[in-house]
Amino acid sequence: PSRPRLAMILPGVIQDADFNAVGYQALKEVQATTGVQTAHSEQVAVADAERVAREYLASGYGIVAFHGGQYLTIVQKLAPLFPDAVFIMESSGQIPNLPPNVWNIGRKFHEGFYVLGVLAALSTKTNRIGYVAGIRLPDFVASLNAVFQAVAKYNPRAEVLYTFVGDQNDPVKARQAAESQIAAGVDFIVISVNLGTVGILEAARAARRPVLLTTFYTDKSSYAPQHFAASLLSNFGKPYVEVTRQILAGKRGGYYEMRPGSGFGLTPPRNVPPEVARRVQQVWRAVVLRQERVDEITDRVVERR
């Protein structure tokens, strides 16, 4: 038969220069490298995703990809109903008992955040590190715990102050949280909000003492070159291309893990002493090779000193 077409469903708009933009990039990459024809629907609420997916299936798309973990139920529901189609979905890790026609991409953010934590631990002068998150998602709890783990190991005197602002994309709330942290003495903030990031960048600019930041998903250094330390990049293209290839080769289900070295990258650290940058790159490689182990604790915050 002819090559299947691939449709991607994204939770936000693709011009967000963030999570959705990298998803869209992955889609373009799939098209460019595998020749599979693609389409996408953006800003699809969970409540609408099933409908949109069914529309794609009805109009002949053989592969439907969901960019985000919130679509789990829908995949579980639709996969048995459409056994001829293949579904791709994302989650924190390998989901047990998925139907055979589902590809599961597990994202291990926390391993990357561990390295950002090391960078923070080695760079802070006030020994106060901030962590600004949005919704208290398990991924971000795990990432926070990884930062604690890193700080406990690389700079036990440093303290981590963290805030969950309740919204991944509200720059105003993120800024308020960051300002409170800066006022409390923080000089390095690990960011795990999405669009909220711009608010934190403004907080750093407005601060009276230098504040360094890390971001994730995309490289945001151009926003605030002097405040920018590093970014944990997500290249969803890698897993998506790989999974698509496997599907084309006839493997209709499976698990792909995104982690440092496979889908997550680190921009070279900036605005930090060269020895710090070198040390951080070392740790990155160690994490990639699983020589340095990062705990995955998703259900509670474990503060280590």
Add this chain to the structure above:
Amino acid sequence: MTPLVRLQGVRKRFGAVQALDGADFEVAAGEVHGLLGENGAGKTTLMNVLSGLYRPDAGQVEVDGTPVVIRGPQDAVRLGIGMVHQHFELVRHFTALENVVLGREGGFLLDRRALRADVESLMERVGLSVPLDRPVRELPVGVQQKVEILKALYRGARLLVLDEPTTLLTPQEVDALFSTLRSLVERGLGVVLITHKIQEVLRACDRITVMRRGRRVATVARAQADAARLVEWMVGGAPPGPAAKEPARGGAALLDLVDVQVVDSRGVVQLDGCTLQVRTGEIVGVAGVSGNGQTALAGVVAGALAPSGGEIRIRGEPVRSHGVGPRIQRGVLWIPEDRVREGVLPRMTVAENVVLGRHRALFPPLRYDPRRVRSLGEAAVETFRVVCPGPDAPAGLLSGGNLQKLLAARVFAHAQAGGVHLLVAQNPTRGLDVPSTEFLHAQLVRFCQQGGGVLLISEDLDELQKLSDRIVVLYRGRVVAEFTRAQFDPYAIGRAMAGVEVAR
């Protein structure tokens, strides 16, 4: 002489109702022109066309002999037409002063002190006085009526239209108003006066136009007019004779107020130790200048207000629980004073309005029956000759007098069904035409004959004297005088109303 304003062949239709059916009307400078007609005849509609509120379907308007097109009230104001609305159009959250000066404040900044001085001197000149700094919503409707009149006078229009301005004024205030109107027309203004009180028309007007069913029936000079002819023109036949009330024969006590005190939400004492009694078969009239506690008296008897002191007994039993609902259950009904704000459910049908208050007694909770409501409404509309397209029409569309009839129909339909003992009626005939007034009076009398009692609160001394077995006078929240039928004397009552000490 060209008339100041001439309306010709004006037609206006609202849905199924032909409110104006080729109406003609004219008013000259230098005259007070009375406009008469049954409730729903189209008087207000015609004047609304003149003041730019309604666009006519057909017809011409001439001012000073030249045809004009009035596209909106602003045009009318520019042409010098001012209007006192039947249902006052006041901004309830504004003070009386702000209402009076609205639209003619002069200057960019609001100079309240200067404006206040202006209005005070106006009040002095025309003999109407209102508290200027209180929000209008806190004023009794009688006072609101005065604000509305002051508002129109303040504007200094060339033509002043007054739509039933006197329904809530005391005789003295009516006199003052009429002499003001007289001095205005002597200065060359024109005045249109709408009223249902034939005596007022005969007293104050130079010419009189009678309307019926949206058309002019006749225009006559005062010299050629007499009461009987005017009424005949209005109704198109002979009106029913007045109702006669036989004196009550001292029945059992229905209502006792002992030393009742009411303090309103602002802490102002409204009733200050009020004591009175109503017995079965009796109509007790309450006279008083608007604002002396009439509203509080009605409210406390009907359950809308809780007394802060004293005792209320209904048929000998002291009442403990207040609220209108419990009071209705004990057989106390109320015709409130402000029909638009307190009486009508404007978007519900006429029939649904008729059953209000009785609905709980009529239907089990889960068995509301719209067909039954409709037939009750139909009967009430028929009995009270409420002019409306039918029982299914939204009540808010009715003319002022017909709204008033609707409120009366509501309580009397309820009374007919039984279990009603006491009626609190506040200005129940306000704005009713002559036949309707007579009909309502007859209903009141019949209610008493069947063993009910009435507390009749009215601004109209004639009405009080005609119907009451006793009249009590309310002054500053207390009963300061009481008159039995034999002692009725307008001057004595008037003195008591003014607070001049009278022996009880």
Add this chain to the structure above:
Amino acid sequence: MSWELLLDPSLVRLAVSMAVPLALASAGELLMERAGLLNVAIEGIVTLAAAGAFLGAFASGSAGVGLVVGAAAGAAVSRLLAHYAVAWRRDQVTVGLTLYVLCVGLASLLYRMVVGVRLTPPRVETLPPVPLPWLGDLPLVGDILFRQHALVYAAAAVVGALHGFLFHTSLGLRLRAAGENPVAADTVGVDVFGLRAWAALAGGALVGLAGAALPFTLTGTFTEGIAGGRGWIALMLVIFGRWTPLGAAAGALLFAYVEAFQFKLALLSKAVPPQFLQMLPYAFAILVLVRAYRGAEAPEALGKPYDREART
């Protein structure tokens, strides 16, 4: 919890700046509501104006142009609302919510059309602080109030001027009359329709300015959902302030303060799940209102289409 924490000057300083979009938007909404127009498109207008302001500044390189574009966008949308509501007597809530959807879509669409899909989006410079001569040097207060960006001073001026306009000028009296009882105003020759249209233009411009304040004072860029419910909050602040500009502005400060304070608190009280702290400003607002409320004072004709010939 210590007083020092509650009265942390940096917290207050931030709250003042955060209150600016809320105060401006509620002032604009209030002006419209006083004239009888309920503008429930406000959240959308804030979003559209933020996009417009950002794109204007991005394209021209000038913050001033951006501010003008933001205000103009707000004025235009509100004027459209007024046209539906006044000339066509459509239900204001229906039209408002529809315009809300339109604005949110349009904001995003314009951004996509101008900026496109990029991984590193552009940004504009945020407004610098402008210390006021000698006031800015006052101890404590100077730093909190008088070393802020220009929009803080502008918002304060707007609130004061609006108060004066509404309650101490003839036009203000007429405008309020149009919102309370349009028949009463109309019949004495007040141009109800015209006043409502003007109130929509001016009020809409203020709401637009509030939207523009977001990129220019807080984020430096436009992001999806930048309004983050602040339009709705501004709508609530009008009720909170009982339809007075000073009351609404006080509410804006209070709300911004509690919101900022909550993040401070979050750093200290780790035992409480963060979501419960995030509820604080909203719960607090209800509590304050319950204590302070004595009867609604909404303009009586608010939200009602005015039809001269309708009797109900």
Add this chain to the structure above:
Amino acid sequence: MTARAVARWQAAAPYAVGLVAALGVLAVLVAALGGDAPAAVGSLVRASLGSAAGFGQTLNKTAPLLFGSVAVILGLRAGAFNIGVDGQIYAGAVAATGVAFLAAGLPKLLAVPAVLVAGAAGGALLGAVPGLLRARAGVSEIFVTVMLNFIALFFVEYLSTGPWNDPMAGEAITRAVPPSTTLPLLGVRVGAHAGVLLALAAALAVWWLLYRTVFGYEVRAVGDNPTAARLGGIPVGRTVALALVASGALAGLAGAVEVSGFHYRLILGLSPGYGVMSILIAVLSRRHPLVAIVASLGFAALVVGTDSLQRSVGLPASAVFVVQAAVLLVLLASEGLRRAP
């Protein structure tokens, strides 16, 4: 045909004209944005009504909208503006999910009603707060319901990321509810669940309540003129409060139905603006619960249909919003133009 029926058809006429005009506007917009206009119109109709699966999804979308709009209508009839439908949907969803977890052992015949009742109770509870505050302290229900929306959302975030979180999903969603607590499907391939039937029943029940019970009469009276209603012996505060409680219960049912019929979990984002859409539908329906049935279906079809334009002609999501709003604006304008002086 009776005069009333004629009047009704005449009232419907501008909508028909508007609909045609709206399709025209749509075509123009799509063409302006570089799309294929005829394809767009075709896709719009097919996606929403033209296929069984499409129609099934339209029905699924109709369910929460109909619940929500009759909830708003009930409040409006009592003179209270319930802006809290979103919050109440979430409250209902929370209660339904909680009870579903507890009801794991029960047979479906008991478990499903228990879940629905819980949803209604959850919504009612959230509706009771503005109800009581308005009745007792005269506090604006608009204000309170909006604030409660925010609060409810944070509470759902707490549950879905905290105690009830499904750790594998990595998102703010809870574990799945037991299969014994879920609503039956109307057709497996179609994918419509029984929720739309419940919503239909709710709309009919609201109609019955408003027009065939004494309470309904009192609600309408209070909404029309509270002062006159009070002087007619109606306990105004209590009536408004009860109406808001019932309104909350209806919205809560929407939440329960979304959980047990559609998501099988509590999800942050369960209500993508259903509150706003419900208000829109309620007002467009002129506050009539039976009209709301048609309007909800029409609105769902509009959303579903225009949304398909992303897929069929590649419009960005934002353009879809613009198209939706434009369609409504044209509808409103066509109605407005007819009645303009």
